[in-house]
Amino acid sequence: MTVQDSPRTADTFAADWEAWHLQKDATLAHEHGFLAITALHWLSAEPGRFADAPGTWSSDADGVTVVLDDGDELVVDGTVVRGRHVFGVLPERGDVKAVWGDAVIEIARRGGHDLLRPRHPHHPLRLAFTGTPAYAPDPRWVITGRYAAFAEPRPTTVGAAVEGLEHVYDAPGRVAFRLDGAELSLTAFDGPTPGSLTVLFTDATSGVTTYAANRALRVDAPGPDGTVVLDFNRATNLPCAYTEFATCPLPPAENRLLVAIEAGEKIPHPAGRASVGGS
Structure with a gap:
């Protein structure tokens, strides 16, 4: 050697x-690191709702879109968004992180598919972590x-x-x-x-x-x-x-x-x- x-x-x-x-x-x-992820949601043209994220989500040729309910809001790149918001087409291995209260909603593209990964700081997996x-x-x-x-x-x-x-x-x-x-x-x-x-x-x-x-x-x-x-x-x-x-x-x-x-x-x-x- x-x-x-x-x-x-x-x-x-x-x-x-x-x-x-x-x-x-x-x-x-970290409070919004990988151990805080509560689910992996694959998006499609069919609008979907998820228990750990606000609004209705879909993905098509124009990219990822969310339609938020009345009273809901996200903070994207420091800007508050309400109602319908288009994130656009993400590059492969690209992502956007939107703040929702104390959580972060990750919108990403992997293997040619768009996905949603909510990150909640109180997720039990993160709280139970004692080191590697x-x-x-x-x-x-x-x-x-x-x-x-x-x-x-x-x-x-x-x-x-x-x-x-x-x-x-x-x-x-x-x-x-x-x-x-x-x-x-x-x-x-x-x-x-x-x-x-x-x-x-x-x-x-x-x-x-x-x-x-x-x-x-x-x-x-x-x-x-x-x-x-x-x-x-x-x-x-x-x-x-x-x-x-x-x-x-x-x-x-x-x-x-x-x-x-x-x-x-x-x-x-x-x-x-x-x-x-x-x-």
């Missing part, structure tokens, strides 16, 4: 990881690898936590690394910041100590020579590990590793997750 040399002490390494992990869980458990278990941080799981860009980004279709749904991402390249003498590689997708990468993967711990469907690892932008650092201590669960109301992507087939990555987040405690049978 190739391990990144680091001047940090073991205590500093562990403290940095602990601060990161607490912040990750805090984001998850994880392997103890260990510098041996900080591995130096190398990134090789494709000549052109490759559209890559992957499954989703919701049965029948697919996601398409452009994969800019692959990350190769060595683990216990084995040469491994992972198809990478674009990360949340310019130049950064995200890899989705499973491994021999998946379904045993870690969430069965997927884990994600963010990778900082490669160096000029393609060098990247894979810190598997920061391998995280996607929201579908906690709630059945997430549409998370699954890893591409080539990212299903046969080795055990005994690092990063584990299967959430039962009190901190919903049934994931259909997530």
Whole structure:
């Protein structure tokens, strides 16, 4: 195994990881985070009403529309709306969040379909959350690898936590690394910041100590020579590990590793997750 040399002490390494992990869980458990979602409503041209959202909702070629009842209102981008409001056509993986009292109504598009996900701060799943278990941080799981860009980004279709749904991402390249003498590689997708990468993967711990469907690892932008650092201590669960109301992507087939990555987040405690049978 190739391990990144680091001047940090073991205590500093562990403290940095602990601060990161607490912040990750805090984001998850935010009053309008993923643990606050009370339902996943797929919209269609047929107007529908839902117990956890105001008004009547529909989706057609003009995008998502809501018709609010008298006395109801939403706040959209700081503006109060009443009566009929057209959100318009959302881009794939785009979303709008509308405030309704102490709740937030997420309107989003996933896999070519429009959906509604109300987020209520008093949802029992959020209130029961006690944190995500994880392997103890260990510098041996900080591995130096190398990134090789494709000549052109490759559209890559992957499954989703919701049965029948697919996601398409452009994969800019692959990350190769060595683990216990084995040469491994992972198809990478674009990360949340310019130049950064995200890899989705499973491994021999998946379904045993870690969430069965997927884990994600963010990778900082490669160096000029393609060098990247894979810190598997920061391998995280996607929201579908906690709630059945997430549409998370699954890893591409080539990212299903046969080795055990005994690092990063584990299967959430039962009190901190919903049934994931259909997530």
